[in-house]
Amino acid sequence: MNFKNITKPVAGKTIIAAGLLFIALFCFMAGSGNNPVQKSPVPADINLVKSHLEALTQTPEFRNHxxxxxxDAVADYIKQNFSKYGDSTVFQDYSVDGKIYKNVITSFGTENKKRIIIGAHYDVCGDQKGADDNATGVTALLELARMLKDQKLNYRIDLVAYTLEEPPYFRTENMGSYIHAQYLKDHNIDVYGMASVEMIGYFKDEKDSQGYPLGILSWIYGNKGDFITLVKKFSAGNFVNNFSTQFKASHQIKTETFTAPKFVKGIDFSDHLNYWNFGYSALMITDTSFFRNKNYHQTTDTLETLDLLKMTKVIDAIFLSLTHLK
Known part of the structure; x- marks a missing residue:
């Protein structure tokens, strides 16, 4: 994940800050209230979550470009697990500088025409294990595959594990998510929307454990890193709005929404940016990256730093959102 410099250092920063504060306050008030926690018919399994995280992070070499x-070994692991549950599972191969890289795709509810994409990247930045960034997102896909099997779905759901999200390929046409989004557009595939699962395992209850690009936002969201964030742009589209509503309604985990204009730097710093570029409704699900997790892109980003129980609740919320969408 690459999530920094969220605001431009220009004279209009004060105006942007005031606007974001208003948006944050609106979203906070809209999401308030005490409602019962939805019960998942197939809850995420914390033991399987840990097993997948171990497999992804305890590799002989670092999974960088x-x-x-x-x-390839990680892609094989993902495909092997996807194949146990999906209606169909394939590699999407593509070439960069004479080397072959692979997205891994599995599909559910293939009898439906309109589809939803849930994606996460499996590569890391440099020589580090990348437990939160982004073994957590890939593990979510692997668990969702198990949970979605035999579910009655109103949409086709494609789970896509991407490669080459991290530098030096970030924000280039070599990103796996760009390749995938372009394929959808080129083949006129009916896409309802996309969610990028990007770092969902790091939570802290201590005071001052949560930072912000603008300090004023702590007035709304608080200073504890105990929530998951749905990041979206203005005019996000029907899928993002409906998915966000269902995610919050599941009441699995404390959830905040961050909405900002597309020009605000940072809100597009993951794979969802490529779906925006091709005109699809898309959002990011994240623990806010380095605004909370100081292990970001460091060798200290390890399994031991993660809160697996809260992470399973995020996965449950995604599952319930997908199965409740009309």
Missing amino acids: KNIGQL
């Missing part, structure tokens, strides 16, 4: 063999 230089280690093609390791990326």
Whole structure:
């Protein structure tokens, strides 16, 4: 994930700050209230979550763009697990500088025409394990595959594990998510929307454990890193609005929404940006990256730093959102 410099250092920063504060306050008030927690018919399994995280982070080599063999081994692991549950599972191969990289795709509810994309990248930045960034997102896909099997769905759901999200390929046409989004557009596939699962395992209850690009936002969201965030732009589209409503209605975990104009730097710093570029309704589900997790892109981003119980609640919320969408 690449989520920094969220605001532009220009004279209009005060206006942007005031606007974001208003948006945050509106979203906070709209999401308030005490409602019962929805019960998932197939809850996320914390033991399986831990097992997948171990498999993804305890590899012989780091899963970065230089280690093609390791990326292929991870892609094989994902495909093997997807294949147990999906209606169909395939590699989407593509070439960069003469080397072959792979997205891994599995599908559910293939009898439906309109589809939803839930995606996460499996590569890391440099020589580190990338437990939160982004083994957590890929693990969510692996658990969702198990949970979605045999569910009655109103949409086709494609779970997509991408490669090459991280530098030096971020914000280029070599990103796996760009390749996938372009394929959808080129083939006129009917896409309802997309959600990028980007760092969902780091939570802290201590005071001052949550930072913000603008300090004023702590007035609304508080200073504890105990929530998950749905990041979206203005005019987000029907899918994002409906998915966000269902996610919050599940009451699995404390959830906040951050909405900002597309030009505000940072809100597009993950794979959802490529779906925006092709005109699709898309959002990011995140623990806010380095605004909370100081292990971001460091060798200290390890399994031991994660809150697996809260992470399973995020996965449950995604599952319930997908199965309740009309």
